[in-house]
Amino acid sequence: MLKPIVCAFVIFVSSVAAAVSHDATDPATLQKPDIQDLLTTALKSAEGLEVIVSHVALPPNITLPMHWHPGEEFAYILEGSVTLILDGEGEQEFLAGDVGVVPLKKAHTARSGDKGATILVFRVHEEGQPGRVLVGD
Numbered sequence: 001m002l003k004p005i006v007c008a009f010v011i012f013v014s015s016v017a018a019a020v021s022h023d024a025t026d027p028a029t030l031q032k033p034d035i036q037d038l039l040t041t042a043l044k045s046a047e048g049l050e051v052i053v054s055h056v057a058l059p060p061n062i063t064l065p066m067h068w069h070p071g072e073e074f075a076y077i078l079e080g081s082v083t084l085i086l087d088g089e090g091e092q093e094f095l096a097g098d099v100g101v102v103p104l105k106k107a108h109t110a111r112s113g114d115k116g117a118t119i120l121v122f123r124v125h126e127e128g129q130p131g132r133v134l135v136g137d
Helices: 002-027
Strands: 034-042 051-056 070-086 090-095 099-102 109-127
Touching: 051 070, 090 099
Parallel strands: none
Antiparallel strands: 034 051, 051 109, 070 090, 070 099, 070 109
């Protein structure tokens, strides 16, 4: 009776370890930004607008696809560094403690530095619109 339980436990632990190991070493997983919306709320003083607050963690040395937002974006760099590239306006590097601004519907991308970046993003956004629109879509 004990032998099947031990076998089942060993199989379970092995499968969990394999899943954790696979996720931790999968290059596709390592190269995706982790975006968590912390707050989405309508602005009572401005009809049709909402505020979205997001925590964004960028892995090292990635470049996001060119995109725009239906709202103004304010990015406070918590850790690391990121280079903001505004379409037609060049590049600007931001370090921990800096704040970057992306104008309404301005196409842009961001490239993280060697240590990645952790960013707190605030957007004043048109209600009901997508979070971002990829350029060319």
